[in-house]
Amino acid sequence: MNRRLFLSAGAALPLSAQAPTARIAVIGTGNRGRSLLTTLARMPGVDIRALCDTDPSALDRAATVAVNHKPELYSRGENDYQRLLSRDDLDAVVIASPWKWHATMAIDAMKAGKIAASEVPIAQTLEECWQLIDTHERTRVPCMMLENWSFRRDNLAVLNMIRKGLLGDMVHCHCAHSHDCIDHWFFDPKGNDRWPAEFLIKRNCDQYPTHALGPVLSWMDINRGDSFATITSNATSQRGINAYFARQFGPDHPNAKKIFAQGDIVTSLIKTQQGRTVVVNYDMQLPRPYDNRWMVQGTLGLYDEDKSAVYLTGKSPKYHEWEPFAPYQAAHDHKWWTTMTADPNAGHGGTDLLELSKFIEAVRLKTPMPLDLYDGVTMSSVIALSGRSIAMGGVPVPFPDFTRGQWKSRKPYFGV
Amino acid sequence: MNRRLFLSAGAALPLSAQAPTARIAVIGTGNRGRSLLTTLARMPGVDIRALCDTDPSALDRAATVAVNHKPELYSRGENDYQRLLSRDDLDAVVIASPWKWHATMAIDAMKAGKIAASEVPIAQTLEECWQLIDTHERTRVPCMMLENWSFRRDNLAVLNMIRKGLLGDMVHCHCAHSHDCIDHWFFDPKGNDRWPAEFLIKRNCDQYPTHALGPVLSWMDINRGDSFATITSNATSQRGINAYFARQFGPDHPNAKKIFAQGDIVTSLIKTQQGRTVVVNYDMQLPRPYDNRWMVQGTLGLYDEDKSAVYLTGKSPKYHEWEPFAPYQAAHDHKWWTTMTADPNAGHGGTDLLELSKFIEAVRLKTPMPLDLYDGVTMSSVIALSGRSIAMGGVPVPFPDFTRGQWKSRKPYFGV
Numbered sequence: 001m002n003r004r005l006f007l008s009a010g011a012a013l014p015l016s017a018q019a020p021t022a023r024i025a026v027i028g029t030g031n032r033g034r035s036l037l038t039t040l041a042r043m044p045g046v047d048i049r050a051l052c053d054t055d056p057s058a059l060d061r062a063a064t065v066a067v068n069h070k071p072e073l074y075s076r077g078e079n080d081y082q083r084l085l086s087r088d089d090l091d092a093v094v095i096a097s098p099w100k101w102h103a104t105m106a107i108d109a110m111k112a113g114k115i116a117a118s119e120v121p122i123a124q125t126l127e128e129c130w131q132l133i134d135t136h137e138r139t140r141v142p143c144m145m146l147e148n149w150s151f152r153r154d155n156l157a158v159l160n161m162i163r164k165g166l167l168g169d170m171v172h173c174h175c176a177h178s179h180d181c182i183d184h185w186f187f188d189p190k191g192n193d194r195w196p197a198e199f200l201i202k203r204n205c206d207q208y209p210t211h212a213l214g215p216v217l218s219w220m221d222i223n224r225g226d227s228f229a230t231i232t233s234n235a236t237s238q239r240g241i242n243a244y245f246a247r248q249f250g251p252d253h254p255n256a257k258k259i260f261a262q263g264d265i266v267t268s269l270i271k272t273q274q275g276r277t278v279v280v281n282y283d284m285q286l287p288r289p290y291d292n293r294w295m296v297q298g299t300l301g302l303y304d305e306d307k308s309a310v311y312l313t314g315k316s317p318k319y320h321e322w323e324p325f326a327p328y329q330a331a332h333d334h335k336w337w338t339t340m341t342a343d344p345n346a347g348h349g350g351t352d353l354l355e356l357s358k359f360i361e362a363v364r365l366k367t368p369m370p371l372d373l374y375d376g377v378t379m380s381s382v383i384a385l386s387g388r389s390i391a392m393g394g395v396p397v398p399f400p401d402f403t404r405g406q407w408k409s410r411k412p413y414f415g416v
Numbered sequence: 417m418n419r420r421l422f423l424s425a426g427a428a429l430p431l432s433a434q435a436p437t438a439r440i441a442v443i444g445t446g447n448r449g450r451s452l453l454t455t456l457a458r459m460p461g462v463d464i465r466a467l468c469d470t471d472p473s474a475l476d477r478a479a480t481v482a483v484n485h486k487p488e489l490y491s492r493g494e495n496d497y498q499r500l501l502s503r504d505d506l507d508a509v510v511i512a513s514p515w516k517w518h519a520t521m522a523i524d525a526m527k528a529g530k531i532a533a534s535e536v537p538i539a540q541t542l543e544e545c546w547q548l549i550d551t552h553e554r555t556r557v558p559c560m561m562l563e564n565w566s567f568r569r570d571n572l573a574v575l576n577m578i579r580k581g582l583l584g585d586m587v588h589c590h591c592a593h594s595h596d597c598i599d600h601w602f603f604d605p606k607g608n609d610r611w612p613a614e615f616l617i618k619r620n621c622d623q624y625p626t627h628a629l630g631p632v633l634s635w636m637d638i639n640r641g642d643s644f645a646t647i648t649s650n651a652t653s654q655r656g657i658n659a660y661f662a663r664q665f666g667p668d669h670p671n672a673k674k675i676f677a678q679g680d681i682v683t684s685l686i687k688t689q690q691g692r693t694v695v696v697n698y699d700m701q702l703p704r705p706y707d708n709r710w711m712v713q714g715t716l717g718l719y720d721e722d723k724s725a726v727y728l729t730g731k732s733p734k735y736h737e738w739e740p741f742a743p744y745q746a747a748h749d750h751k752w753w754t755t756m757t758a759d760p761n762a763g764h765g766g767t768d769l770l771e772l773s774k775f776i777e778a779v780r781l782k783t784p785m786p787l788d789l790y791d792g793v794t795m796s797s798v799i800a801l802s803g804r805s806i807a808m809g810g811v812p813v814p815f816p817d818f819t820r821g822q823w824k825s826r827k828p829y830f831g832v
Binding site: 302 | 587648695702714
């Protein structure tokens with residue numbers, strides 16, 4: 001999170017000037033929506049036509065970010081995004097509303113003929129996953145989930161190394177979203193519930209699996225040669241939330257004793273059709289530094305993000321000794337990163353800029369989305385599937401095959 | 417493995433000179449047995465009376481290590497250890513034979529009234545686990561599994577930190593035995609099967625869980641306030657062994673095509689009675705550096721061995737930033753380590769010396785074993801239980817309660 005690389009939006013898009021401008025709207029202009037909007041508003045070939053939020057003050061703040069674009073503002077309640085979608089001058093919408101709206105808005109966007117890009121996760125339930133897929137297949141409108149960690153510079157260099165065969169056949173991955181979000185995301189700094197708190201109260205699952213899984217999908221060619229088959233999930237009991245409130249606000253704070261359904265740590269074990277495994281950790285309510293704990297292991301060696309190190313048999317100079325990852329990152333830097341230059345406003349170290357650039361490029365050139373909807377719903381389905389497994393005492397639960405068998409013949413596309 | 421701290425056997429045992437000498441035999445004098453014997457033979461208060469091995473040349477080499485003790489040698493076939501056990505001048509036997517003999521020999525030792533210390537794992541099957549427990553409870557003879565990683569200096573400092581409350585309530589642990597043993601343990605450097613190879617051919621499980629689990633048992637007070645409840649295990653397919661042989665000896669080597677039952681990576685998810693979880697990774701047939709990937713996480717913070725770092729809320733100076741573990745290790749160094757001094761021959765950085773010293777101390781003083789048989793069989797039972805879970809498609813399998821309910825009232829003992 002601290003590796004802020006400065007990239008320029010100007011050079012990010014080596015598109016012909018003849019490519020049509022992307023006419024965009026942003027639905028949901030809270031902190032995340034405004035951050036995405038800031039990046040989009042500075043991007044060449046982008047015209048921000050409309051913004052939508054239920055909170056007029058959030059909308060006004062967002063409008064100042066895109067002031068040169070003179071976007072029309074939509075703020076007449078929860079369903080005003082429908083009025084926005086009925087415009088006939090939009091190519092695409094970017095959705096950054098609260099979780100429970102993502103799928104509905106993306107589905108409605110596709111129905112209205114607008115390309116949809118949704119923040120993570122794109123769906124909360126399996127029904128939403130299937131509705132997204134069905135709508136997409138019927139309308140043939142593209143839809144992308146904005147999983148930015150797929151675009152990280154380190155993860156893309158690892159992807160290059162895998163594609164060059166340096167790690168051999170893929171065998172196993174570990175990934176996590178270890179991010180203490182108790183004091184700013186689930187609750188505000190004063191200890192009041194924010195909207196995500198309801199999810200801690202009412203369910204027990206991996207609430208937020210996509211940042212962990214994003215790069216794993218591309219590393220393992222999931223939905224493109226391999227496919228998630230089953231998932232088994234276990235949750236610890238909840239100790240962290242109560243302990244946080246007791247520590248921070250005293251033992252009499254209501255949340256120091258409240259029963260939250262959500263366990264502190266959820267560990268999911270995914271098995272793929274090709275006999276590979278993935279461990280996914282949800283870890284968002286205990287005090288700790290941010291971490292993703294990626295490890296990807298093949299028949300020739302492995303990458304360990306925790307150590308920022310690799311070991312490659314036949315290549316690493318010392319038998320069974322780690323090498324620093326940095327020289328490998330430099331040697332296998334992804335073309336998407338080497339063709340960008342500095343922009344001090346790019347979010348998440350330039351990763352958001354790259355992600356949005358590739359989305360906008362696909363909108364302007366009418367090419368496939370870099371991450372498609374099958375990827376989006378596969379990652380998001382872990383929320384519902386992990387919850388089912390936990391509720392049934394940790395039995396393996398099958399993944400739906402959202403590609404309807406196409407994973408066997410689809411070829412790798414992301415970052416190729 | 418490279419952190420060789422030099423400790424002196426001489427100062428390791430602050431026992432009164434009046435404590436009786438421990439009269440010891442070693443059964444199994446291959447590489448591991450000879451290493452243990454080397455440490456034992458230099459230890460004050462130890463008298464090596466007998467050695468046993470089916471291989472006379474291994475036995476002769478071992479005898480030279482203990483030449484001052486003039487041990488009697490037993491080499492009349494597989495069951496000659498029984499003749500050794502019938503001696504009336506032995507207090508204890510140390511067992512370092514191949515895996516399949518550990519339980520049988522430990523049981524026979526207890527029956528013969530000899531305290532038993534067995535190398536890891538002490539049992540291969542649940543039946544062996546129960547036979548060990550039943551024999552121990554009937555004979556009341558002590559029995560210890562020699563899980564040396566419980567005694568590591570870093571792990572004992574972490575144990576001190578946990579006992580002082582620095583990590584808060586325990587929530588979750590990760591641990592692994594990531595050790596590429598293909599070219600020297602399962603097979604010899606020329607690619608010939610060694611005795612452990614049969615286990616790769618005939619079964620699919622976590623073959624070697626005790627080095628991962630050793631410190632976890634003490635960190636989490638397993639069998640002493642908490643107890644392993646269920647285990648769910650998944651294995652990848654086997655790619656690593658075939659790939660190794662094809663790479664090293666050519667695609668026509670028989671082991672390049674042979675079907676091995678054992679998957680490359682086994683991930684087990686253990687849930688405890690108190691709602692904590694433990695992830696255990698078996699990872700012994702893919703090329704990689706040695707690693708245990710310990711992580712222990714509580715309501716106040718965590719220790720990450722991969723990063724050699726800690727984060728402790730309210731203590732770590734920067735919000736959500738790791739601190740190096742080294743100063744904590746120094747500040748919370750365990751008394752067992754601070755009372756030892758240098759011995760250049762101590763195995764595994766002095767850890768084996770400490771482990772054997774505590775065993776010998778318990779023999780001489782007739783005090784409880786530092787790790788008792790319940791700990792030994794609990795760790796070892798993961799072999800059989802993980803195999804069952806894998807065979808049944810990854811369903812959760814209950815742990816037997818080897819303590820028969822005593823885990824609820826037993827108090828922490830190890831390292832107290």
